[in-house]
Amino acid sequence: MLLIRRFEERTEEQYTRARIGGYCHLAIGEEAANVGSIDPMEPGDYVLASYRDHGTALAVGSEPHRVMAELFGKATGVAGGYGGSMHLLDVERHFLGGWGIVGGQLPIAVGVALALDYESKPNAVLCQLGEGATNIGAFHESLNLAAIWNLPIVFQVINNRYGMGTSVEMASAEPEQWKRAAAYRMHGERVDGNDLLAVREAADRLLRRARDERRPALLETTTYRFRGHSVADAGKVYRAPEEVAEAKKHDPIDRFVAQMGIDAETVARLRSEVNAEIDAAIRQAAADPAPDPAGLYDNVYGDANWREQFSRMERGGPFGEREGTRAWRA
Numbered sequence: 360m361l362l363i364r365r366f367e368e369r370t371e372e373q374y375t376r377a378r379i380g381g382y383c384h385l386a387i388g389e390e391a392a393n394v395g396s397i398d399p400m401e402p403g404d405y406v407l408a409s410y411r412d413h414g415t416a417l418a419v420g421s422e423p424h425r426v427m428a429e430l431f432g433k434a435t436g437v438a439g440g441y442g443g444s445m446h447l448l449d450v451e452r453h454f455l456g457g458w459g460i461v462g463g464q465l466p467i468a469v470g471v472a473l474a475l476d477y478e479s480k481p482n483a484v485l486c487q488l489g490e491g492a493t494n495i496g497a498f499h500e501s502l503n504l505a506a507i508w509n510l511p512i513v514f515q516v517i518n519n520r521y522g523m524g525t526s527v528e529m530a531s532a533e534p535e536q537w538k539r540a541a542a543y544r545m546h547g548e549r550v551d552g553n554d555l556l557a558v559r560e561a562a563d564r565l566l567r568r569a570r571d572e573r574r575p576a577l578l579e580t581t582t583y584r585f586r587g588h589s590v591a592d593a594g595k596v597y598r599a600p601e602e603v604a605e606a607k608k609h610d611p612i613d614r615f616v617a618q619m620g621i622d623a624e625t626v627a628r629l630r631s632e633v634n635a636e637i638d639a640a641i642r643q644a645a646a647d648p649a650p651d652p653a654g655l656y657d658n659v660y661g662d663a664n665w666r667e668q669f670s671r672m673e674r675g676g677p678f679g680e681r682e683g684t685r686a687w688r689a
Contacts, residue, residue: 395558412457491522
């Protein structure tokens with residue numbers, strides 16, 4: 360959790376230094392919900408997540424350097440520099456991606472669970488999503504299929520109380536997400552997502568149930584993001600300062616330290632080690648090479664002759680500026 364926290368804090372800093380482009384969504388304050396649900400996963404299990412996926416990648420064991428390199432758009436990144444912040448993945452560790460489209464990972468996760476069941480593999484899928492994704496059609500279709508086909512999957516709703524700038528109470532007729540499972544005769548429950556031990560116990564139990572009994576479940580983990588929806592959102596317009604301050608009193612890292620009776624000296628040592636690891640990851644990522652532009656469309660087109668077919672567009676320019684280009688002359 361300390362590693363994820365520091366990684367995200369430094370990510371925010373690197374974004375302000377223009378080393379990271381595009382969208383970037385932090386999950387500072389949600390560390391227990393990520394670590395607690397991923398820790399009980401077994402080697403054959405799979406996990407898919409939303410675009411708020413830095414913590415997921417680090418929790419499954421992806422190297423901080425390669426995750427940071429992906430945010431920097433470098434060739435050494437976990438997705439080769441193609442994906443960026445919202446599309447991290449680590450196939451070797453069965454992390455099949457952060458997905459930029461809200462809820463886009465749900466049907467895919469159900470497909471992975473179906474494959475496990477079809478091949479009689481004794482494993483399960485953990486599908487992480489935000490509470491904002493529970494109001495789209497893919498959510499209901501995915502839970503319905505998982506239920507009627509008895510698939511080994513646990514849907515984890517990481518409820519941080521806000522979908523962009525809209526509270527869950529304003530967006531959901533039933534704000535208690537775990538209750539939605541009842542519509543599909545699926546087991547549902549809610550735990551405190553800032554309590555690492557509570558999340559781990561529930562995730563472990565439901566993943567075992569999915570593996571052994573081939574029964575899906577919906578686990579709601581309630582938490583809070585201390586930052587805004589993305590680095591471009593200060594999160595101050597729709598949230599009162601008092602609300603954020605109150606949420607920080609329930610910091611998941613501080614709670615775990617208190618629960619386990621970890622002494623201050625140990626915490627300070629761990630923070631120092633984490634700081635050094637993230638410093639090294641940033642230095643290495645910054646020095647790594649960028650991807651070769653020639654490979655931009657690799658893995659996109661199936662035709663082996665695509666380079667020749669698209670070569671006439673290499674010098675294409677903005678509208679009104681095409682005169683003189685190869686495509687215009689052709």
